[in-house]
Amino acid sequence: MGRVIQLQVGGFDKNFSYLVIGKTNESILIDPTGDAGIIENAIKENKTKVKLILFTHSHPDHCELAEHFSSQGIEIFFPKNEDLGKITSFDLNGMKIECIATPGHTKDSVVYIIGKNIFTGDTLFVRGVGTTAYGGDDFLLEKTLAFLFELDPTLALWPGHNYGGISSTLKEALNNSHIRPSKKTHELIKKMVEEYNLKHSTKKKF
Numbered sequence: 001m002g003r004v005i006q007l008q009v010g011g012f013d014k015n016f017s018y019l020v021i022g023k024t025n026e027s028i029l030i031d032p033t034g035d036a037g038i039i040e041n042a043i044k045e046n047k048t049k050v051k052l053i054l055f056t057h058s059h060p061d062h063c064e065l066a067e068h069f070s071s072q073g074i075e076i077f078f079p080k081n082e083d084l085g086k087i088t089s090f091d092l093n094g095m096k097i098e099c100i101a102t103p104g105h106t107k108d109s110v111v112y113i114i115g116k117n118i119f120t121g122d123t124l125f126v127r128g129v130g131t132t133a134y135g136g137d138d139f140l141l142e143k144t145l146a147f148l149f150e151l152d153p154t155l156a157l158w159p160g161h162n163y164g165g166i167s168s169t170l171k172e173a174l175n176n177s178h179i180r181p182s183k184k185t186h187e188l189i190k191k192m193v194e195e196y197n198l199k200h201s202t203k204k205k206f
Contacts, residue, residue: 002022007038018119020095023095025047029043029052030056033063055077057079060205084102086101087100102148103140106135111124119158120159124174125165127176134206
């Protein structure tokens, strides 16, 4: 089913990247961003070979290191704009991965289910959801949340940022999904995004 290693990589704001290591010690890397050294040290310490990189959506703070790792010849999967619930499946030497379209935070947002784990990016945090202000849609997000309520509530949830906690069950996170960023938080996010875009002026922006 895969062993999950959560990496606190810094990045835009308390970002997480993930290594999911299979029985053959080959692994999947999810949302590589922030401090590349932290990720590379984890790969080395666990003596794993990354075979596939997955992204939960196209916001630049989740795919800063796409070029860094793709230059090493690792296969990359970027999600596309798909209808809610559309499933794309992968198999890494017996480790089953389901990519499920969950538009809302962005129109290309997805979650990944691997064994008893669900990786939600910015669709759902331990407390609250990601803003729709940067290419998202509130109506689609509400539909996505209703869809997630139909999944196994005992799945271990691994979010894209440490907002309210590092992990929970899907049920616990959904019970907190009514929490929305306040006006003050929106203003702070806007400032952070402007600073991020300025710092990364030659790269993809929010």
